[in-house]
Amino acid sequence: MSDQYNTRYTLIQRVQENQDEHSWEEFLQAYQPYIQAIIRNMNINEHDAEDIVQQVMLKVWKKIGEIDNDPNKRFRSWLSTVTSNCVKDFIRKRKQDVARLEKAAQDETLSYINSIRLPDIEEIAERRWGVHVFNLALERIDGLFSGKAIQVFMLSLEGMPVDVIAQRMELKENSVYRLKNRVKERLALEIKQLREELE
Numbered sequence: 001m002s003d004q005y006n007t008r009y010t011l012i013q014r015v016q017e018n019q020d021e022h023s024w025e026e027f028l029q030a031y032q033p034y035i036q037a038i039i040r041n042m043n044i045n046e047h048d049a050e051d052i053v054q055q056v057m058l059k060v061w062k063k064i065g066e067i068d069n070d071p072n073k074r075f076r077s078w079l080s081t082v083t084s085n086c087v088k089d090f091i092r093k094r095k096q097d098v099a100r101l102e103k104a105a106q107d108e109t110l111s112y113i114n115s116i117r118l119p120d121i122e123e124i125a126e127r128r129w130g131v132h133v134f135n136l137a138l139e140r141i142d143g144l145f146s147g148k149a150i151q152v153f154m155l156s157l158e159g160m161p162v163d164v165i166a167q168r169m170e171l172k173e174n175s176v177y178r179l180k181n182r183v184k185e186r187l188a189l190e191i192k193q194l195r196e197e198l199e
Helices: 008-017 021-040 046-066 075-099 108-115 118-144 147-157 162-169 173-198
Strands: none
Touching: 008 021, 008 046, 021 046, 021 075, 021 118, 021 173, 046 075, 075 118, 118 173, 147 162, 147 173, 162 173
16 A cells, blocks of 8 residues: 555654654645634634634644544544634633623624534534545545546536536446446545545
8 A cells, every 4th residue: 555545543643753844744734624624614704713723733733642543533533622622712712802891792703702603513523524535535536537537427416417417528328327436436435545544
C-alpha cells in the first residue's frame, strides 16, 4: 500500500511524535475542512468561525500527544469534542462580554449567540463528516477516470435519467451505466479507505 494510503494511526503518530511541519500540514489538509464545516453549520459567522478553527487547531496541537491511539476509539470523536468545547468557550466568553453591556438583552450580538445551534453538534458533525469524506474521495479518484466518467457519475447523483445523460454526453445508455458503476465502485472503495485512515 502506498504512502497515500497510510492509516490514520500513522499520520496521527507522526504528528504526535515529530510535530514536524510536513506532518502537521498533512493533518490540516485531512481535518481542517471538516472542523470548518461543523462550525459553519452551527450558524456561526465566517469571521468568528475562523477564530474558533484556530482555537481548535491550537488545542489539537497541544493535546494530540496525550491521546490514546487505541484502534477501538474514533479519533474524529475526540476531534468533535475538542471542536464542541471550543465553540462552548466562544459562546461563554461572548455572553460574558455582552452581559457587561448595559442593554445586553436587546443586543444583536446576544441574539446571534443564542442562535448558535449547539445541541445539534453531533448530528452536524456526522453529516459534515460524510460530505467531507465523499469530497476527499472524489478528489482522489478524479485523475483515474476520463472527464466523461466523472461527469456521468455527477449527473446521475443529481438525479438525471440515464437516457438524458446519454444524450447530453453523446454516449450510449449502456456506456452511461458502465461509466457510472465504475466510478461508483471506485468511489466506494476510496471512501472505505479514507474512513479507515481518518476515523
